[in-house]
Amino acid sequence: MTSRISRLFAVLASALVGAALVLLAPTAALAHDTLVSSDPADGAALESSPAQLTLDFSADILDVTPVVRIVGADGQAVQEVTPAVSGRSAVATLSEPLPAGEYTVQWRVVSSDGHPIEGDFGITVQNDPAPTADPAAEATPSAEATPSADASAGAAAQTPAPSSAPAGAEPSATPSAEPAVENSQSSAMMPLLLGVAAVALIAAIAAVLVSRRRAAGRIDRETSREDPRVGR
């Protein structure tokens, strides 16, 4: 009897443990935060290096040793950044712009349930960071750049100007001169031409009208008589 009770108890206990495991396991899995989105997004092809990477998770992650590592196509880590965790997002500000290339962004943060979670996504940078190289170079050679720019501008203004000006002047001079003459001639002849055209138009209309009336008259005559042309 005691053995039966203890056996029943053991069965009940194992059933309870099994039920607890079944119920708790999904909630534990659901409690794991996931990466919802990122900026730049996975697979993004960027014209130039992003200044920062923003990772948004499904819940508030813990600010415990978060890491964002940017790995180049050769598998070598280019940068390793400790992102700033705020609520659901972790923002990794790059220490320096990325050169052109394909990168894998590896991240590891601690989920709101205390479990570390990690993942990665890919981005492509299409151009080298030229803008950041220019300001550094501009600082010293700016004094040299202006004279050289002036010299080149002066050379460009002096040498191509005579060569281009005659080249441009010759074609433009002849057409501009001829149209000017034509314009003056045509402007002087315009009233005459218009008068001639008007007279010609009126004459043409009159001729058409007259011929139609004649034709109509002929048809009338033709219909009334037997072909007057043959008779003539």
Ligand SMILES: [Cu+2]
């Ligand atoms: Cu967990």
